[in-house]
Amino acid sequence: MTYSPLPPLTDSPEWDALREQAEHLRPRHMRDLFAEDPDRYPRYTLEAAGLLLDYSKNRITDSSLAALMALARSRRLEERIGALFKGERVNTTENRPALHAALRTPESEAVTVEGQDVVPEVHHTLRRMETFVGQIHSGQWRGMNGHPFTDVVSIGIGGSFLGPQMVSEALRPYWHDQLRCHFVANIDGSDISDTLRHLDPETTLFLVQSKSFRTQETLANARAAREWFVENGGSQEQVSRHFVAVTSQQDEAERFGIARDNVFPMWDWVGGRYSLWSAIGLPIALAVGMDNFRSLLAGAHAMDEHFRTAPLERNIPVIMGLLGLWYSHFFDAHSHAVLPYDHFLKSLPAHLQQLDMESNGKQVRINGTPVDYPTGPVIWGGAGANGQHAYHQLLHQGTRLVPVDFIMPLHSHNPLGDHHRLLFANCLSQSQALMRGKIDEEAFEEMRAEGMPEEKARELAPHKAIPGNKPSNTLLLDRVDPKGLGALIALYEHKVFVQGALWDIDSFDQWGVELGKQLGKTIEKRLEADGGQGEPREDSSTTGLIQLFRERGQG
Numbered sequence: 001m002t003y004s005p006l007p008p009l010t011d012s013p014e015w016d017a018l019r020e021q022a023e024h025l026r027p028r029h030m031r032d033l034f035a036e037d038p039d040r041y042p043r044y045t046l047e048a049a050g051l052l053l054d055y056s057k058n059r060i061t062d063s064s065l066a067a068l069m070a071l072a073r074s075r076r077l078e079e080r081i082g083a084l085f086k087g088e089r090v091n092t093t094e095n096r097p098a099l100h101a102a103l104r105t106p107e108s109e110a111v112t113v114e115g116q117d118v119v120p121e122v123h124h125t126l127r128r129m130e131t132f133v134g135q136i137h138s139g140q141w142r143g144m145n146g147h148p149f150t151d152v153v154s155i156g157i158g159g160s161f162l163g164p165q166m167v168s169e170a171l172r173p174y175w176h177d178q179l180r181c182h183f184v185a186n187i188d189g190s191d192i193s194d195t196l197r198h199l200d201p202e203t204t205l206f207l208v209q210s211k212s213f214r215t216q217e218t219l220a221n222a223r224a225a226r227e228w229f230v231e232n233g234g235s236q237e238q239v240s241r242h243f244v245a246v247t248s249q250q251d252e253a254e255r256f257g258i259a260r261d262n263v264f265p266m267w268d269w270v271g272g273r274y275s276l277w278s279a280i281g282l283p284i285a286l287a288v289g290m291d292n293f294r295s296l297l298a299g300a301h302a303m304d305e306h307f308r309t310a311p312l313e314r315n316i317p318v319i320m321g322l323l324g325l326w327y328s329h330f331f332d333a334h335s336h337a338v339l340p341y342d343h344f345l346k347s348l349p350a351h352l353q354q355l356d357m358e359s360n361g362k363q364v365r366i367n368g369t370p371v372d373y374p375t376g377p378v379i380w381g382g383a384g385a386n387g388q389h390a391y392h393q394l395l396h397q398g399t400r401l402v403p404v405d406f407i408m409p410l411h412s413h414n415p416l417g418d419h420h421r422l423l424f425a426n427c428l429s430q431s432q433a434l435m436r437g438k439i440d441e442e443a444f445e446e447m448r449a450e451g452m453p454e455e456k457a458r459e460l461a462p463h464k465a466i467p468g469n470k471p472s473n474t475l476l477l478d479r480v481d482p483k484g485l486g487a488l489i490a491l492y493e494h495k496v497f498v499q500g501a502l503w504d505i506d507s508f509d510q511w512g513v514e515l516g517k518q519l520g521k522t523i524e525k526r527l528e529a530d531g532g533q534g535e536p537r538e539d540s541s542t543t544g545l546i547q548l549f550r551e552r553g554q555g
């Protein structure tokens with residue numbers, strides 16, 4: 001990328017203007033902002049790619065939004081968005097483009113990387129996936145002894161697991177009748193053992209998913225799967241019928257014993273956490289069929305188009321990215337909660353955790369100098385309404401400000417009785433409660449109306465009071481279908497990109513995870529029965545724990 005350094009973030013007229021805006025807004029309550037402006041909802045609502053964002057329950061006004069937009073322009077955000085889509089090397093430390101958007105680009109369009117259009121090979125791979133999925137579904141490709149497959153076990157970790165697992169789960173109502181999908185990620189032997197315990201090797205297909213084909217957890221689980229297969233009646237020749245790989249390292253997959261024809265490609269220009277749109281999405285395609293997988297891509301593409309072309313002021317990922325920065329810098333927010341009010345979206349927070357925290361958990365700018373401001377927040381969350389009976393207490397009365405994204409479909413796949421109306425009411429009541437709160441006096445009056453003696457009511461009122469003024473976004477989609485889900489995930493990918501661009505960090509590398517892997521190799525050796533020979537090289541804590549494992553643990 002022709003990267004020209006950005007000026008310091010916090011030393012600029014745009015930053016000073018934002019600081020002033022924040023000072024002005026800090027003492028103001030959102031209750032009053034709503035009371036003063038009956039059009040707040042329509043004014044702070046946007047629709048694109050089948051999603052609706054209501055961002056009216058945020059601590060913002062037109063002038064603070066204008067100041068945020070001015071900051072975005074001073075960070076040359078539009079130029080950075082253009083560079084992303086043009087396939088420039090936005091991943092500067094690895095000197096690569098980040099072209100996940102190309103994976104969902106229609107065949108009629110081109111995305112050129114160093115003079116070469118990558119769209120044809122993307123669609124060639126999609127067609128290969130289509131053929132493969134068709135063969136498995138129709139029973140044309142069968143397991144040993146001629147039985148059709150009933151179970152698929154996807155083995156992978158990080159981006160080669162979280163995205164496919166979350167999407168497959170989210171699209172549960174679209175699953176093929178005869179095929180069940182399972183995911184194994186953890187190096188903990190219980191993960192794979194527990195999965196295989198219930199499966200029949202004759203009818204089980206394994207997908208080994210690893211961009212690098214070097215990841216310890218994935219290789220160990222893939223070897224365990226192969227051993228289980230062979231020990232339970234499979235032969236080495238039959239491995240080629242039961243094992244398929246997705247990787248950018250075809251030779252490594254072949255060395256493992258997977259036939260070249262069974263290897264689907266990955267490309268350098270796709271980051272792991274952005275890879276569910278590639279052949280890494282094969283478990284999704286097997287679970288829900290290729291038409292639905294293509295709809296997922298279409299939904300993401302619609303969001304790409306919105307992000308690429310909408311003016312910053314009407315751009316959903318840009319607005320969500322700027323709001324995150326606003327709270328993290330000016331309201332001391334350290335974390336961000338994602339609360340999907342949909343049972344099938346319960347793993348979305350885990351996927352977004354990797355997407356956001358692996359992308360923006362960075363401490364230096366693109367030019368290598370340390371940042372002097374906070375970068376990516378801690379992302380957490382879980383399915384509503386379950387959280388209401390757990391961590392929502394902290395959201396309402398805790399001392400930390402946690403901005404929230406509520407995600408809610410208008411239609412349920414299981415419209416049981418009045419469940420969906422109740423769920424919707426729960427979602428809205430949470431965002432309303434966070435926004436408006438309940439002052440002491442209201443709490444007091446309520447208790448008095450219930451007949452509580454005045455003294456007791458006075459005593460309890462501060463405990464029952466809820467400050468409110470807690471910000472949230474509400475994202476609505478028609479239903480959790482492939483298209484809407486594709487748009488939703490792409491929205492978050494772009495939000496993360498926006499924030500990385502504002503902070504001037506490389507959102508596409510992940511060097512921080514390497515040290516643990518490096519040290520792990522040495523420690524693993526030292527845990528072996530004779531690994532403690534010679535002088536201990538570690539700190540006393542690590543040595544002590546190694547020793548303890550060797551004496552009392554199971555090596």
Ligand code: F6P
Nearest residue numbers: 157158159160210211212215272
């Ligand atoms: O260790 C982090 C990471 O590199 C992720 O970024 C990636 O998604 C995951 O490991 C799995 O990597 P691979 O697909 O190469 O096995």
